[in-house]
Amino acid sequence: MDRSVFDRYQVWFVTGSQHLYGPETLKQVATDAKKIVAGLNAGKSLAVELIWKETLTTREEINRLMREASADHRCIGLVTWMHTFSPAKMWITGLSELSKPFCQLHTQSNREIPWDTIDMDFMNLNQTAHGGREFGFIGSRLRLERKVIVGYWEEKDVQARLDAWMRAAAAFADGREMKLARFGDNMREVAVTEGDKVEAQKVFGYAVHGYGLGELAGYTSAATDGEIDALVKEYEKLYVMGKGLESGKGRERVRTGARLEIGMRRFLEEGGFKAFTTTFENLHGLDQLPGLACQRLMADGYGFGAEGDWKTAALVRAMKVMGAGLPGGCTFMEDYTYHLVPGRSLVLGAHMLEICPSIAKGHIRLEAQPLAIGGKDDPARLIFESSLGPAINVSLMDMGNRFRFVLNEVEAVAPPAQLPKLPVARVVWKPKPDLATAAASWIYAGGAHHTGYSRAITREHIVDYASMAGVELLCIGEGSTVEGIRNEIRWNEMYYHLARGI
Numbered sequence: 001m002d003r004s005v006f007d008r009y010q011v012w013f014v015t016g017s018q019h020l021y022g023p024e025t026l027k028q029v030a031t032d033a034k035k036i037v038a039g040l041n042a043g044k045s046l047a048v049e050l051i052w053k054e055t056l057t058t059r060e061e062i063n064r065l066m067r068e069a070s071a072d073h074r075c076i077g078l079v080t081w082m083h084t085f086s087p088a089k090m091w092i093t094g095l096s097e098l099s100k101p102f103c104q105l106h107t108q109s110n111r112e113i114p115w116d117t118i119d120m121d122f123m124n125l126n127q128t129a130h131g132g133r134e135f136g137f138i139g140s141r142l143r144l145e146r147k148v149i150v151g152y153w154e155e156k157d158v159q160a161r162l163d164a165w166m167r168a169a170a171a172f173a174d175g176r177e178m179k180l181a182r183f184g185d186n187m188r189e190v191a192v193t194e195g196d197k198v199e200a201q202k203v204f205g206y207a208v209h210g211y212g213l214g215e216l217a218g219y220t221s222a223a224t225d226g227e228i229d230a231l232v233k234e235y236e237k238l239y240v241m242g243k244g245l246e247s248g249k250g251r252e253r254v255r256t257g258a259r260l261e262i263g264m265r266r267f268l269e270e271g272g273f274k275a276f277t278t279t280f281e282n283l284h285g286l287d288q289l290p291g292l293a294c295q296r297l298m299a300d301g302y303g304f305g306a307e308g309d310w311k312t313a314a315l316v317r318a319m320k321v322m323g324a325g326l327p328g329g330c331t332f333m334e335d336y337t338y339h340l341v342p343g344r345s346l347v348l349g350a351h352m353l354e355i356c357p358s359i360a361k362g363h364i365r366l367e368a369q370p371l372a373i374g375g376k377d378d379p380a381r382l383i384f385e386s387s388l389g390p391a392i393n394v395s396l397m398d399m400g401n402r403f404r405f406v407l408n409e410v411e412a413v414a415p416p417a418q419l420p421k422l423p424v425a426r427v428v429w430k431p432k433p434d435l436a437t438a439a440a441s442w443i444y445a446g447g448a449h450h451t452g453y454s455r456a457i458t459r460e461h462i463v464d465y466a467s468m469a470g471v472e473l474l475c476i477g478e479g480s481t482v483e484g485i486r487n488e489i490r491w492n493e494m495y496y497h498l499a500r501g502i
Helices: 023-042 059-073 088-097 120-125 128-141 156-176 196-205 214-221 224-237 247-269 292-297 310-322 435-444 459-469 482-499
Strands: 008-017 049-052 076-082 102-106 147-150 179-185 206-213 275-277 303-305 330-341 346-350 360-368 378-384 389-398 403-413 428-429 449-453 474-475
Touching: 008 059, 023 049, 023 120, 049 156, 059 088, 076 128, 076 156, 076 435, 076 482, 088 128, 102 128, 147 156, 156 310, 156 459, 179 310, 196 206, 196 310, 196 403, 206 214, 214 247, 224 247, 224 435, 247 292, 247 360, 247 378, 292 303, 292 330, 292 378, 303 310, 303 330, 310 330, 310 389, 310 449, 310 459, 330 428, 346 403, 346 474, 378 428, 389 435, 403 435, 403 459, 428 435, 435 482, 459 474, 459 482, 474 482
Parallel strands: 008 049, 008 076, 076 102, 102 147, 179 206, 179 275, 275 303, 403 474
Antiparallel strands: 330 346, 330 449, 346 428, 360 378, 389 403, 389 449, 403 428
């Protein structure tokens, strides 16, 4: 998924001050704010364009801008900066009415204190140190979720943290208008893939729609021979074709995969959907369980969840938006089986078919192999190894009284041996801090077996996204302990129960 997803969005840069300092100081405040905005935009380190706004000095100005930001569909959030001291009572009504996320950038226009020349004029102008604290108080007093970034604005770390927040804000905005198509229902008797769709739309914005397989089959059967031939030629250019796919039954299986992709893509495009689910228990009218189609649609930015798992499909879409244009990729994932060797414990992550090639390393093979589940013909699928390095696994569950994210930081590693007989795309990873701690913590947290897996984004992106949605997040990584996670779950249970009544 490329960065073009961000082109329709803006983040407004809002500077706070007051009239106490006189017109010359306010003129300098505006000049400094414009310089910061121009510098950040020119650096190309931020996903979304910053838009400079006039310095806010009165309650009326603040209220008006907050209402404009809330109403402007292009604006996905605000970056606030207190260059001088901005009395926070002016901000109460505006911040209370703001419906977009905001980030407090606690920075200065100058990096260093000019020790030899500093005077009261300089002190009055450069008051972030205590102006930001006044603004911070009112955010806490109003119980507002926001991100606080501290440091000089030209520093790479500061810009990286701001970029992470922007990407999360873009995913949150994308989710507020997300339509998700469910082809068939949830896998029967599975608990964790269920959930409250009304509450999900209230919290995240996800609009989940169900469709019978007959509707999808109508789209797939309408694909023409010319369209199928053209798509198969594209496959031959992009992938290493498996044996037996040149003609006969093997060729027909690849053509069936192409027909499914054409029909599903057309259905999703016409309906304006950004994510979808399938399930092997609902395949009436389809010749294969869609594998190749799901993989290629994910590679183009669609969210996907298997067995009707609409929560994970929406999560994968959000993670793809957050990681747009970054290397590493993102995919639907499942913890499949363990390598329980002392000192070398690993997880083999895969799924029956549907792993996104955005995470691939090296050649990608296209094959049609038996599935032994679903009762349909051998499905076409892409097979590859994953790139190596740091990654995250994230799960989203409905806990009854609230939604919960669980995140595990992992390290994708080379498998100890080849997997010549496993005809699916896969990843081998080492969970942090170790498999025993991570798996036990995940299970205590109620984490699902389906996840969104990404090497493009980090824990910080998910922290920001969960904060914007007001949703619980449990993070498992270096330093985590099972007892620590269990205690956090207990504390959170009390907090979220009380917070609903505050």
